[in-house]
Amino acid sequence: MTDSGSGDGLRARPDGGHGNQLYGPQHDVAGAAGYPDSPPRMGFFTDTSVCIGCKACEVACKEWNAVPEDGLLLTGMSYDNTQGLGADTWRHVAFIEQRKPLGGQEPGVSHEDVDVFDAAGRLGTGSAPAGQISPLAPDGRTELRWLMSSDVCKHCTHAACLDVCPTGALFRTEFGTVVVQEDICNGCGYCVPACPYGVIDQRKDDGRVWKCTLCYDRLGVGQEPACAKACPTDSIQFGPLDELRERAEDRVARLRAAGVADARLYGEDPTDGVGGDGAFFLLLDEPEVYGLPPDPVVTTRDLPDMWRHAALAAASLAALAVTSFVRSAGRGRR
Amino acid sequence: MSGSDVTRKGVEGERPGRDAVTGEAAGRRRRRRGGRGERSMVPDAEFSSYYGRPILKKPTWKALDIAGYLYLGGLAGSSSLLAAGAQATGRPVLARAAKLGAAGAISLSLAALVHDLGRPARFMNMLRVFKPTSPMSVGSWLLSGYAPLTLAAAASDVAGRYRLVGSAATAGAAVLGPAVVTYTAVLISDTAVPSWHEGHRQMPYVFAGSGATAAAGLALAAAPTAQTGPARRMAVLGAALELGTFQLMKRRMGLAAEPLEKGRPHVMLRTAEALTAGGAVLAALSGRQRGRALATVAGAALLTGSAALRFGLFHAGVASAEDPKYTVVPQRERLRARQGGQEA
Numbered sequence: 001m002t003d004s005g006s007g008d009g010l011r012a013r014p015d016g017g018h019g020n021q022l023y024g025p026q027h028d029v030a031g032a033a034g035y036p037d038s039p040p041r042m043g044f045f046t047d048t049s050v051c052i053g054c055k056a057c058e059v060a061c062k063e064w065n066a067v068p069e070d071g072l073l074l075t076g077m078s079y080d081n082t083q084g085l086g087a088d089t090w091r092h093v094a095f096i097e098q099r100k101p102l103g104g105q106e107p108g109v110s111h112e113d114v115d116v117f118d119a120a121g122r123l124g125t126g127s128a129p130a131g132q133i134s135p136l137a138p139d140g141r142t143e144l145r146w147l148m149s150s151d152v153c154k155h156c157t158h159a160a161c162l163d164v165c166p167t168g169a170l171f172r173t174e175f176g177t178v179v180v181q182e183d184i185c186n187g188c189g190y191c192v193p194a195c196p197y198g199v200i201d202q203r204k205d206d207g208r209v210w211k212c213t214l215c216y217d218r219l220g221v222g223q224e225p226a227c228a229k230a231c232p233t234d235s236i237q238f239g240p241l242d243e244l245r246e247r248a249e250d251r252v253a254r255l256r257a258a259g260v261a262d263a264r265l266y267g268e269d270p271t272d273g274v275g276g277d278g279a280f281f282l283l284l285d286e287p288e289v290y291g292l293p294p295d296p297v298v299t300t301r302d303l304p305d306m307w308r309h310a311a312l313a314a315a316s317l318a319a320l321a322v323t324s325f326v327r328s329a330g331r332g333r334r
Numbered sequence: 335m336s337g338s339d340v341t342r343k344g345v346e347g348e349r350p351g352r353d354a355v356t357g358e359a360a361g362r363r364r365r366r367r368g369g370r371g372e373r374s375m376v377p378d379a380e381f382s383s384y385y386g387r388p389i390l391k392k393p394t395w396k397a398l399d400i401a402g403y404l405y406l407g408g409l410a411g412s413s414s415l416l417a418a419g420a421q422a423t424g425r426p427v428l429a430r431a432a433k434l435g436a437a438g439a440i441s442l443s444l445a446a447l448v449h450d451l452g453r454p455a456r457f458m459n460m461l462r463v464f465k466p467t468s469p470m471s472v473g474s475w476l477l478s479g480y481a482p483l484t485l486a487a488a489a490s491d492v493a494g495r496y497r498l499v500g501s502a503a504t505a506g507a508a509v510l511g512p513a514v515v516t517y518t519a520v521l522i523s524d525t526a527v528p529s530w531h532e533g534h535r536q537m538p539y540v541f542a543g544s545g546a547t548a549a550a551g552l553a554l555a556a557a558p559t560a561q562t563g564p565a566r567r568m569a570v571l572g573a574a575l576e577l578g579t580f581q582l583m584k585r586r587m588g589l590a591a592e593p594l595e596k597g598r599p600h601v602m603l604r605t606a607e608a609l610t611a612g613g614a615v616l617a618a619l620s621g622r623q624r625g626r627a628l629a630t631v632a633g634a635a636l637l638t639g640s641a642a643l644r645f646g647l648f649h650a651g652v653a654s655a656e657d658p659k660y661t662v663v664p665q666r667e668r669l670r671a672r673q674g675g676q677e678a
């Protein structure tokens with residue numbers, strides 16, 4: 001959890017706060033990326049507890065960024081026909097239907113005992129079997145819990161996609177966000193399996209990769225990103241990350257006090273496996289229920305270890321080759 | 335009261351609604367799919383997911399290009415070692431075969447790499463920056479030094495001119511060769527793909543052994559028995575390194591080892607092990623034979639075995655990215671262990 005004390009401690013690092021390039025807390029991402037006087041780090045706080053699943057964010061993102069159509073398909077996954085983030089989907093609203101017993105409620109969304117054709121046939125002739133079709137709990141509330149959450153690129157503090165990009169097409173902006181430069185990306189595809197959240201992907205007919213830019217163009221002129229602007233309930237909140245983190249702490253405390261024990265923050269912790277997300281969430285269930293990894297770690301955390309082993313392995317191979325020749329010299333040539 | 339889930343396949347999973355475990359009913363709560371009579375290496379894992387959809391994006395790389403690239407890089411780099419050794423110990427036929435092998439393999443692998451790009455015309459952007467955090471950037475710079483050396487070494491050998499330059503190029507290629515072989519392991523390990531990342535400590539050694547057997551195989555098939563003594567020893571040592579570290583890797587990978595034991599990757603990897611082990615034995619025996627038949631068979635087995643290993647590992651990685659289980663379950667366990675540690 002973020003407490004301001006540890007934040008200040010990080011700011012006062014003896015190495016000027018630019019340590020932890022691969023892993024761990026990093027208070028000054030833009031500074032570490034080489035911006036001497038950067039604006040505060042900007043990000044998203046997506047409070048899923050007030051999301052109504054209107055998908056205005058999906059539409060606004062597509063409109064503003066001219067993102068092409070991503071397939072028209074009925075999935076049967078509740079109201080989610082978008083399916084997931086990808087090259088042509090930079091905001092994705094997840095829908096999860098749950099039969100979650102709350103208090104004295106009877107969990108009952110099953111309508112097996114209702115013959116819909118029979119009911120339709122009797123339409124207008126009698127009273128609708130309302131009690132059966134919309135089962136009510138003793139306290140008068142329905143038991144279907146419908147979770148909605150608008151997912152987006154996390155703009156990681158330690159972004160694997162950015163670390164592994166060989167061309168420098170992916171870069172850190174002065175706002176601390178992660179953006180692809182479409183005129184440089186050569187479509188090597190390395191960033192795609194590197195992202196621990198499965199966000200960035202290749203646009204097949206184009207060859208390059210695409211993802212959320214946190215509306216870099218809008219930020220540059222002091223506007224908020226299109227999705228946050230369009231969100232009617234302020235489920236998507238945009239602002240300086242420090243402020244958002246504080247606001248999120250308050251919000252989750254309030255929800256918990258109101259009895260929503262499942263409320264939790266996801267990706268807000270600067271000590272987590274990716275150094276904290278620039279876009280974090282308030283969730284009402286385990287992250288994996290929303291299709292988010294429960295404990296992601298940036299792959300480059302282990303890169304020094306990998307290089308060390310690769311060097312040792314290369315030395316072993318050279319030694320193996322030398323042995324193959326030396327032995328023969330000793331025993332005469334064959 | 336009973337509950338059920340409406341899925342794309344219809345209604346399923348009758349469960350007592352009131353007793354349903356909170357929150358876990360949304361995504362399917364799924365038992366591992368039985369892999370056609372195969373033994374499971376780990377206990378059944380239950381986990382939640384978003385409609386069973388993968389969390390990671392699977393690699394966009396084409397198997398033939400990138401698995402082929404890993405294989406050819408190994409063949410080339412190890413061949414450069416053989417070439418330098420053969421040149422230094424006066425084995426001209428072996429040296430020429432290895433030099434040509436290295437030059438040919440690295441040219442093909444570069445072609446595969448360019449072919450796999452979404453924008454092949456922008457290949458040169460690979461040399462736009464140097465980033466130690468990107469194995470592909472490091473590899474591009476490595477190859478841009480190594481490939482010309484192998485070409486110069488091979489050209490001078492074939493033409494029989496500029497021998498001094500040729501020797502220097504041969505030596506230079508031998509210095510860079512081992513790095514060309516092992517960096518490709520870092521290339522695929524430095525991803526979120528469970529079955530690649532979890533093997534990151536052992537994979538470079540597996541690739542080193544596999545590269546050695548491939549180069550030895552090529553030499554055995556192409557050079558006379560009188561000159562291939564070192565190649566035979568290299569085959570045996572390489573096979574031992576590869577097979578030993580491969581077993582170790584699988585044991586250390588935890589749940590991420592499972593995709594290596596299932597379906598097509600399993601068949602490929604088993605074939606790889608059999609061909610490499612068999613090829614090494616035949617290679618050792620071929621030293622006692624006058625004819626080249628046995629050596630040729632051994633060489634073919636070693637070359638194919640090395641390729642099968644790379645393709646098997648490639649496909650296992652893709653399979654591990656496509657199933658959310660390999661992402662969620664180990665991370666959940668890690669979290670649980672950490673929380674347990676905090677309470678203790």
Ligand code: SF4
Pocket residue numbers: 153154155156158159160161162178194195196197198199200211
């Ligand atoms: S979520 Fe993925 S694509 Fe977005 S910054 Fe992090 S690693 Fe990159």
Ligand code: SF4
Pocket residue numbers: 161164165166167168169170180184185186187188189190191192208209
């Ligand atoms: S596909 Fe483009 S953005 Fe991704 S790693 Fe390659 S060059 Fe960088």
